[in-house]
Amino acid sequence: MGLQQLNHSSRKLPQYPTKVIQFGEGGFLRAFVDWQIQQMNQKDLFQGGVAVVQPIGKGMTSMLDAQDDLYTVLLEGKLNGEKIQEHEVIEAINETVRPYEDYQAYLDLAKNDDAEFIFSNTTEAGIAFDENDQLADRPQNSYPGKLTALLYERFTLGKKGFQIISCELINHNGDALKKIVLQYATLWNLGTDFVNWLNSENNFYSTLVDRIVPGYPRDRAAELEQEWGYRDNLIVKAEPFLIFVIEGDPKLEKLLPLRAADLNVVVTDNMQPYRNRKVSLLNGPHTTMSPIARLAGIETVGQVMSDPDFYQFINDEMYEEIIPTVALPQDELTEYAEGVKERFENPYVKHELSSIALNSISKFRARLLPTFKRYAAARHQLPQRITLALAAYLKIYAGKADFAPQDTPEVIAEFAQLIKTNDYIHAALADTTLWGEDLTQYRGLAELVTQDIRVLDELGARAAVLQINQ
Incomplete structure (x- = not known):
């Protein structure tokens, strides 16, 4: 007899009122935000559930519904030197909403007086302004457009605002989201009263x-x-380590008692030191290794770290190209870097490079370009390892790899035009829509990228890594 699908019979906690509207149903939010809500609920600190909004047309909410919105988080790895292997059925999600199928059900979320929080993780590309979005659209294309429509519905109902917490990996993500919401308020002529409510109540x-x-x-x-004795099509594996740094009003600690649940959460008036350290030393190497190692036939982060050539490459990137550019004490950065390497080497986590590769261009811009610029300004030379990663991306996005790039339709379309130009490399580097600036302004970059692509084409990715390792 086959295993039974995970269902409501596995619930141990009450189904609490929906206090959270969450944009995104991917693995990260389910293993990060929803997992933390579960921990608060288990300690009777929050007593709230989640309504998950599927922010794009295709997603996994129907799979969640098939399991009564339950799924398992599997934690494996080391935390404070202790080996951890444990799993837990997460019961935080109450319902799912698909705006592309039932837009009215989406707008009806605004009626819920219990709803107090909005979380989102729509990838780095998600917080973007689409000038074609209109209030009358059902739904709007962009996440900020959808959010503005929901906030306006909330306003017209005369209800309180929200605590809106962005988890996208861009700097000042909450500020960027609010700026775009205000742009839509202007574009759609939503009025001064709505803007005042937006500023004062949210x-x-x-x-x-x-x-x-x-x-x-x-x-x-x-x-x-x-x-475990049941089927679960939505198991999410994660490392035990977690840190959540939130910049803003300290009253949030009482509204959202994450720290009281013994979670590693910091509410601060300045998150930049935490962000610079993490984005530079964890996300940066991820974004470097993904294209180069995949071109060499390597599939996971763990395989990168167990390969002597690639281990040296990433270790040297950390210590020679990244740490010198981060304005924090050397000993603190060294300790963090060694902890990151331990996390990368986690034998329980098969972190696929293909998953890191999603929306690579916006990730390079957010995670590596700031380090590249700081290094170039301080050293008056180019960081070789980050530059090789850039060259590898240009090779992949030109369609010259055994796998296709995974990115937004806009980015894919942009590269489709770039490869038609007489000088693809120069045109791609100069494309301000991709990078936010013309990268050919960095002396010697076009020549070095051209050279790196030649080595990648003729000798392969491992040879390119070995040349730099020497």
Whole structure:
């Protein structure tokens, strides 16, 4: 007899009122935000559930519904030197909403007086302004457009505002989101009263999120299901380590008692030191290794770290190109870098490079370009390892790899035009829509990228790494 699908019979907690509207149903939010809500609920501190909004047309909310919105988080790794292997059925989600199928159900979320928080993780590309979005659209294309429509509905109902917490990995993510919402308020002529309500009744928080979430453990799912005694198509694997830094009003600690639940959460008036350290030393190497190692036939972060050539490459990037550019004490950065390497080497986590590769261009811009610029300004030379990563991305996005790039339709379309130009490399580097600036202004970059692509084409990615390692 086959295993039974995970369902409501596995619930142990009450189904609490929906206090959270969450944009995004991917593995990260489920293993980060929803997991933390579960921990608060278990300690009777929050007593709130989540309504998950699927922000794009295709997603996994129907899979959640098939399991009565339950799923399992599997934590494996080391935390404070202790080996951890544990799993937990997460019961935080109450319902899912698909605006592309039922827009009215989406707007009806504004009627809920219990709803107090909005969380989102729509990837780095998600917080973007689309001038074609209109209030009358059902739904709007962009996440900020959808959010503005929901906030306006809330306003017209005369209800209180929200605590809006962005988890996208861009700097000042909450500020960026609010700026775009205000742009839509102007574009759609929503009026001064709405803008005043938006400013006075809503708080937009910028954040730093940190937990490695490889996602669904394809290689072990069947084995785990047999061990647990139920089928779960939405298992999320994550490391035990977590830090959540939130910049904004300290009253949030009482409204959202994460720290009281013994979670590693910091509410601060300045998150920049935390962000610079994490984005530079954790996300930066991820974004470097993904294109180069994939071109060499390597599939996971763990395989990168167990390969002597690539281990040296990433270690040297950390210590020679990244740490010198971060304005924090050397000993603190060294300690953090060594901790990051331990997390990368986690034998329980099969973190696929292909998952890191999603929306690579915006990730390079957010995670590596700031380090590149600081290094170039301080050293008056180019960081070789970051430059090789850039060259590898240009090779992949030109369609010259055994795998296709995974990015937004706009980015894919932009590269489709770039490869038609007479000088693809120069045109791509000069494209301000991709990078926010003309990268050919950096002396020697076009020549070095051209050279790196030649080595990648003729000798392969490992040879390119070995040349730099020497």
